[in-house]
Amino acid sequence: MAFLRRLGWYLVGLSIGIIFLVFFLKKKSGENGIEFCYFPNCRVLKDMRSKPLSFDEQLPVQFKDTTFIASFLNDGDIDFGKSDTKTEPCKTYYISLDTEKGSQEIKAQNCPDGLTILPIK
Template sequence: MAFLKRLGFYLVGLSIGIVFLTIFLKKKSEETGVEFCYFPNCRTLKDIRSKQILYSEDINRMLADKQLDSLDITTLLTDGEVDFGRSDTKSEACKTYFIKGFVKEREAVLKVRNCQEKVSIEGITSE
């Protein structure tokens, strides 16, 4: 069999396999809600979201005054970018992370203390 013919069969089989695999994995991730996090930003945010979240007095005051919504915080913890340059990732007890994102179409930075069993939202500032 000629090389080009074998290459054609290989590429057709490979493309069919990729299509089936993407359909299967997409369906599986929608059913189970499994998220594959390989990069540090995704892994950090997923770890923060998986723990019990406590709010500081400042955040509770902002929530009570309707300046901030819990959905805004959830959006930051889902779509935000962790600023590892400003964050304290070397601490043993509780690591401090600064998460940048948008709240009500304005750029904001969320300060989060990530401990072993709980997460404390310390404050939010706009930039």
């Protein structure tokens, strides 16, 4: 009798857990779903995407395309070894993206009030 009672409580907890899991997986797979960023690269890029974008005046014209920069902020890889992450309040990141044309890189300054794309020197 005690075994059946324990089995019943186990099944109740298991069913609640499955419902909870299905709810979150459905939210994550939707268009306006939840995005889980656990790694530093993902967290920094997500923070950059949420800020207003501006371009430095000395930046070449081909880099002043918002869709081009959006591809870096969605699929790029941050080189933390090259980046300056210790300065306050603005941190400087080097973001690379592998495309059909080869590997390309941009330099971005992430400030609390916005994101500025800088020329690479």
